[in-house]
Amino acid sequence: MTYDVIIIGAGPSGMMAAITAGMRGRRVLLLEKNDVVGKKLAFTGGGRCNLTNSASVDEIINNIPGNGRFLYGALSRWNNKDICDFFEELGLKLKEEDHGRIFPAAEDALTVIAALEKRMAELGVAVACRTEVTKVLSRAGKIMGVRLRTGKVLCAEGIVIATGGKSYSSMGSTGGGYAFAKTLGHTITPLSPGEVPLLSGDSFTGKDQLQGLSLQDVSVSVLGTKGKRIVTHRGDILFTHFGLSGPAVLCASTFALKELEKRRRLSGESAVDADDSSVRQSIPNKKESDIRKIIPVIQIAIDILPDKKEDEIIREIQNYGQSGGEKSLKNGLRGFLPERLLLYFLRELDLDLERQLKTLTSGEAWSLATLCKNFAVDITGSLPLDKAFVTCGGVSLKEIDSKTMESKLVRGLYFCGEVLDLNGHTGGFNLTAAFVTGRIAGESILRV
Numbered sequence: 001m002t003y004d005v006i007i008i009g010a011g012p013s014g015m016m017a018a019i020t021a022g023m024r025g026r027r028v029l030l031l032e033k034n035d036v037v038g039k040k041l042a043f044t045g046g047g048r049c050n051l052t053n054s055a056s057v058d059e060i061i062n063n064i065p066g067n068g069r070f071l072y073g074a075l076s077r078w079n080n081k082d083i084c085d086f087f088e089e090l091g092l093k094l095k096e097e098d099h100g101r102i103f104p105a106a107e108d109a110l111t112v113i114a115a116l117e118k119r120m121a122e123l124g125v126a127v128a129c130r131t132e133v134t135k136v137l138s139r140a141g142k143i144m145g146v147r148l149r150t151g152k153v154l155c156a157e158g159i160v161i162a163t164g165g166k167s168y169s170s171m172g173s174t175g176g177g178y179a180f181a182k183t184l185g186h187t188i189t190p191l192s193p194g195e196v197p198l199l200s201g202d203s204f205t206g207k208d209q210l211q212g213l214s215l216q217d218v219s220v221s222v223l224g225t226k227g228k229r230i231v232t233h234r235g236d237i238l239f240t241h242f243g244l245s246g247p248a249v250l251c252a253s254t255f256a257l258k259e260l261e262k263r264r265r266l267s268g269e270s271a272v273d274a275d276d277s278s279v280r281q282s283i284p285n286k287k288e289s290d291i292r293k294i295i296p297v298i299q300i301a302i303d304i305l306p307d308k309k310e311d312e313i314i315r316e317i318q319n320y321g322q323s324g325g326e327k328s329l330k331n332g333l334r335g336f337l338p339e340r341l342l343l344y345f346l347r348e349l350d351l352d353l354e355r356q357l358k359t360l361t362s363g364e365a366w367s368l369a370t371l372c373k374n375f376a377v378d379i380t381g382s383l384p385l386d387k388a389f390v391t392c393g394g395v396s397l398k399e400i401d402s403k404t405m406e407s408k409l410v411r412g413l414y415f416c417g418e419v420l421d422l423n424g425h426t427g428g429f430n431l432t433a434a435f436v437t438g439r440i441a442g443e444s445i446l447r448v
């Protein structure tokens with residue numbers, strides 16, 4: 001059997017490209033090195049698959065901080081609404097949750113994969129799992145085919161590289177697509193973690209402090225030099241044993257890491273992980289504050305009560321004082337903040353937990369309110385790329401035609417999905433980018 005199109009990688013972008021090319025009557029072969037298709041897709045959205053977002057096209061682009069504008073043309077042809085229609089036509093019921101996030105109604109990513117597989121079977125797309133591509137073959141600026149790990153060569157006039165990024169490599173995205181692209185003359189912009197939990201050595205990470213505490217709907221700002229707010233994201237956060245996670249932190253992470261890198265360049269430091277014990281051992285006899293001075297850190301500020309002004313918070317504290325002034329601080333202020341956070345803040349302000357609430361001075365109430373509005377956390381780095389939700393960087397978009405997803409360097413070569421230098425926030429924006437670029441590549445390939 002000969003094929004018109006070979007697609008490398010059966011993630012969301014590759015499957016969408018395969019279906020679209022199949023709908024246009026192409027003979028399509030989809031190659032996947034895992035033993036199943038959509039391995040990463042199955043884990044998305046905590047296994048529920050947040051497959052797109054109901055936001056306007058402009059908002060979608062704003063939520064793809066890594067080169068979202070590249071998608072303007074593509075989204076004007078096929079967008080998030082079309083993704084929903086596409087899946088509903090395949091019989092998949094969808095539902096919308098907060099922040100416009102769209103999930104399958106069954107809350108099961110496997111239903112998304114099953115719908116895609118069924119459509120591929122109907123269209124006669126040949127799917128070969130456990131089949132790894134090791135080289136993409138070209139001659140005189142024109143695509144020829146691929147070589148498999150077995151040594152076998154398969155020929156096709158059109159090849160789509162849909163191999164994903166480099167995060168969660170155990171799911172198959174090991175970054176091989178970058179090597180294929182580079183060998184074919186493409187530029188790969190530097191890779192770094194995106195939408196990634198942040199590291200902090202602050203005391204809240206200690207045992208019996210804030211580990212495991214989640215807060216809903218707070219606001220997280222990345223602070224630049226002189227405390228200037230670079231970006232602010234609102235949403236949920238999670239305190240962990242290594243630092244901070246949760247949607248609002250993930251959204252802020254790329255900006256935090258960029259700022260950290262900038263500080264490191266300015267201070268002449270190489271990128272080191274301040275929480276790495278070997279780094280600490282290399283700076284003997286230093287207090288924590290000295291280590292922080294040596295290793296650049298940046299700060300993020302968390303506003304725990306973003307809908308309240310400081311004076312409102314002070315009045316609220318005073319109201320607690322009026323109703324329970326005889327009680328201790330820790331009991332009298334119960335309900336003002338989640339209990340562990342309240343105790344942590346009181347200790348941070350050196351306030352005796354057993355003191356009577358009525359003895360709290362207005363200055364102390366002001367300090368507590370200020371801490372609620374501006375809880376500053378030192379950030380020293382992030383978890384590694386392999387633990388990031390998405391890869392920042394990838395195949396340079398300067399070398400890709402945004403109308404077709406075709407390489408400007410090699411005829412018949414197309415790219416889609418995370419292998420491209422595109423990265424979005426959590427909330428369904430990365431899968432949107434994967435589906436849309438897959439659709440455009442599948443639509444354009446071998447057009448005549």
Ligand SMILES: Cc1cc2nc3c(=O)[nH]c(=O)nc-3n(C[C@H](O)[C@H](O)[C@H](O)COP(=O)(O)OP(=O)(O)OC[C@H]3O[C@@H](n4cnc5c(N)ncnc54)[C@H](O)[C@@H]3O)c2cc1C
Nearest residue numbers: 009011012013033044045050133164172417418428430431
């Ligand atoms: C835990 C987690 C949860 C996420 N949740 C969401 C979410 O809810 N919503 C959202 O929008 N985004 C989410 N993302 C991001 C989203 O999953 C990715 O952006 C998306 O999967 C990228 O799709 P892709 O098709 O480009 O690549 P991938 O899904 O990574 O697929 C690439 C495929 O190519 C295969 N492959 C690679 N190299 C070869 C080769 N040489 N030969 C053959 N096959 C090869 C791989 O095995 C893989 O199956 C999440 C990411 C993670 C890690």
